[in-house]
Amino acid sequence: MVKETRTTTYIYGNAARKLQAEPARRIEREPSGTPRRRPKPHVKRRVDKLSVLLIAVTFAIALTVCYSYIRLQFSSTYLSKRVASLESEVLEMETENSNEWQALEENVDLNEIYKKATKELGMRSAKSDQIFTYESKKSTQVRLHNQ
Numbered sequence: 001m002v003k004e005t006r007t008t009t010y011i012y013g014n015a016a017r018k019l020q021a022e023p024a025r026r027i028e029r030e031p032s033g034t035p036r037r038r039p040k041p042h043v044k045r046r047v048d049k050l051s052v053l054l055i056a057v058t059f060a061i062a063l064t065v066c067y068s069y070i071r072l073q074f075s076s077t078y079l080s081k082r083v084a085s086l087e088s089e090v091l092e093m094e095t096e097n098s099n100e101w102q103a104l105e106e107n108v109d110l111n112e113i114y115k116k117a118t119k120e121l122g123m124r125s126a127k128s129d130q131i132f133t134y135e136s137k138k139s140t141q142v143r144l145h146n147q
Contacts, residue, residue: 117123
């Protein structure tokens, strides 16, 4: 009796031997002209009403601030130009007044006035007994009535 002995190898687990190993295949695709797009799900996105309201309020505030700033800049520019024109007008008036005052002073001759008052009009200087002084605590005006 001949006993046949078989030799078999046992592999425990899920790893099995590959009888013929094939090299890994590379699948080369030809690039197409347009890329494929994934189909979009037909889900409607809901817009949060509070977010829209906050954005609208923010824009309204920003526009109001911008409008106010522009108005203030315009007003400031206008006022500075107005001040400059008034200053030049004042300087012009001061120059004109100074010129007129100098012309008046040149035309006034105190000696001529004294001669005319004393010789033509008969005026004389006041004597010391004709001068009265008066102090008033109530008013700065003094009224002189017939004596």
